[in-house]
Amino acid sequence: MNSRHNARRHLxxxxxxxxxxxxxxxxxxxSFAEVSRRRIPRVPALRGRTVVWLFYEDSTRTRLxxxxxxxxxxxxxxxxxxxxxxxxxxxxxRDTVEAIEAMGIDAIVVxxxxxxxxxxxxxxxxxxxxxxxxxxxxxxxxxxxxxxxxRNRLGDxxxxxxxxxxxxxxxxxxxxxxxxxxAMGAEVTLVAxxxxxxxxxxxxxxxxxxxxxxxxxxxxxCYLLRxxxxxxxxxxxxxxxxxxxxxxxxxARANRLRDGALIMHPGPMNRGVEIDGDVVERPNxxxxxxxxxxxxxxxxxxxLLLGSGLDTSENExxxx
Ligand code: ASP
Numbered sequence: 001m002n003s004r005h006n007a008r009r010h011l012x013x014x015x016x017x018x019x020x021x022x023x024x025x026x027x028x029x030x031s032f033a034e035v036s037r038r039r040i041p042r043v044p045a046l047r048g049r050t051v052v053w054l055f056y057e058d059s060t061r062t063r064l065x066x067x068x069x070x071x072x073x074x075x076x077x078x079x080x081x082x083x084x085x086x087x088x089x090x091x092x093x094r095d096t097v098e099a100i101e102a103m104g105i106d107a108i109v110v111x112x113x114x115x116x117x118x119x120x121x122x123x124x125x126x127x128x129x130x131x132x133x134x135x136x137x138x139x140x141x142x143x144x145x146x147x148x149x150x151r152n153r154l155g156d157x158x159x160x161x162x163x164x165x166x167x168x169x170x171x172x173x174x175x176x177x178x179x180x181x182x183a184m185g186a187e188v189t190l191v192a193x194x195x196x197x198x199x200x201x202x203x204x205x206x207x208x209x210x211x212x213x214x215x216x217x218x219x220x221x222c223y224l225l226r227x228x229x230x231x232x233x234x235x236x237x238x239x240x241x242x243x244x245x246x247x248x249x250x251x252a253r254a255n256r257l258r259d260g261a262l263i264m265h266p267g268p269m270n271r272g273v274e275i276d277g278d279v280v281e282r283p284n285x286x287x288x289x290x291x292x293x294x295x296x297x298x299x300x301x302x303x304l305l306l307g308s309g310l311d312t313s314e315n316e317x318x319x320x
Contacts, residue, residue, distance in 0.1 A: 010122045010129040011301055014140045014179035019121040022147065022183055023213075028300035029148050029293070035072060036296050046075035049106040049306050054080050054097065055132070055305060056087075056112045061267055061291050062132050062141070066109050069298035075306070078105065093117065094124055101125040106306050110134070128305040136170050136231060142266050144178035145297040149290045150221055153262055158185030163215050165247055166225035166274050169198050173266045174225060178206055189215055193238055193246065196227075212247050216256045223264045224249055224274045240273050250276045262286050 006141050009191045010016070017025075035043050055063055072075045082088075087096060093112075100108065106127040110118045113243045115137035122129040126180045133139040151157055164182050178188050189207040190197060201208065209274060210214050216222070227243060238246075249263065254276075257263070263275070263285040271277045279285060 003222075009305065010131075011140050011305065012118050012122060012129065012131045014136050014143050014176045014183070016140075017183075019183050022144070022180065024306065025144055025297065025300045026148050026151060028303065029144075029296045030305070032069075032072075032299035033293065033296040035299070036292075037073065041072050042074060043072065044074045045303055045307050046070070046073040048074045048076075050078060050103045051107045051109060051302065051306075052078045052080055052100055053132075054082075054100065054110045056082050056106055056110075056117075057133065059111055059132070061294060062111065062139075065291070066130075066132065066296040066298050066302075068295045072295070073299055073302060073307075075302065077105075079244075093120070097121050097125055101127055107302065130301065130305065133172050135172065136175075136228075137172050138174050139172040139266075140175045140180075141294070141298055141301055142173050143180035144301065145290055145294040146173075146177055146223070146264060146266070147180050148297055149264070149286055149293050150181075150262060151184075152289070152293070153286060154260075155222060156185075157181065158160075159220060160186040160220040162186050162188045162221040162223060163191050163209075163212075163219045164188060164223045164225065165212060165249070166243075167196045167227045168192050168225065170198050170228035170231040171225045177223065178204060182206075186221075189219070191215055191247065193243075195238065212249075212253065213256075216253055217258065219261060220258070221262045221264060222249065222257060224269075225266070226268060226270055227273055240270070244273050248272075248274055248276065249279050250280055254279045254282060257284075260284060264290060267291065270291055 015023050023259050035041055054065060060094045067077060105127050109132045110121055111132040115135035117134050118129050118131035131138060131140055164174050164177060181188050189209050191209045193210060265275060265287045269275055
């Protein structure tokens with residue numbers, strides 16, 4: 001790792017964070033959630049700093065919530081639209097990010113269909129890089145907002161039992177969530193048919209089940225994933241109908257969850273596949289809370305990576 005690629009200046013993977021960093025982000029999120037609820041939700045914390053979005057893949061929640069987060073912190077934002085840029089003339093990723101950096105930016109939020117792209121970008125430029133999803137690899141801010149949401153509802157997560165259900169193989173959310181939930185002491189079970197699991201789970205601190213019905217009554221969190229058909233075209237994945245029959249959370253299955261067990265999903269949902277419409281409306285389904293908390297979590301991350309508002313070594317540990 002060279003000096004430019006200092007993981008503490010960037011957020012590329014949940015594994016860049018110590019448990020104390022995660023705690024710190026959750027605490028700061030609490031403060032920023034209070035800002036978000038104000039009538040005029042704006043603080044001057046990042047005035048004069050500029051954040052650019054570089055999204056080579058579609059996004060609704062992540063992009064909008066990063067944008068809301070930056071605006072609430074008074075940062076300037078620049079939107080890079082891949083579709084109308086010189087990327088269409090064949091400009092390389094490296095030339096593109098170096099050109100963007102030359103305009104004087106402080107952070108770049110990157111989403112790309114290839115795993116590892118944010119890490120490469122971090123090698124090339126001095127600005128902070130935040131991974132907003134790289135292929136099937138990681139989506140760290142999603143995992144942080146998932147943790148924050150779960151802790152808000154359940155309290156301390158040590159010893160909590162989390163089932164992550166569905167298309168694990170193609171899910172960057174699953175990888176980041178496994179790291180994040182286990183860092184907080186939770187026990188994670190991956191629940192999926194074999195074709196939807198990664199080829200190797202060596203080193204993953206998880207249990208595996210192929211039977212959702214067997215685990216439903218024992219979990220505190222049922223985290224459902226979208227079937228990522230855009231990444232699975234060539235694989236032998238089950239049909240959506242087969243998948244729904246074995247792994248879809250319908251009302252009958254949701255009724256067998258423990259009282260208070262949470263139902264989570266990163267969105268976008270395939271209603272009628274991994275989750276039924278009426279399950280979405282249950283009081284213990286926290287999908288809308290996840291989205292709402294995403295803004296405050298991303299404020300905390302931007303603030304820690306870019307801010308000058310923290311005057312302690314805790315700031316240095318994230319932003320040095
Ligand atoms: N929105 C999440 C992601 O970008 C989950 C998904 O697309 O299924 O990875």
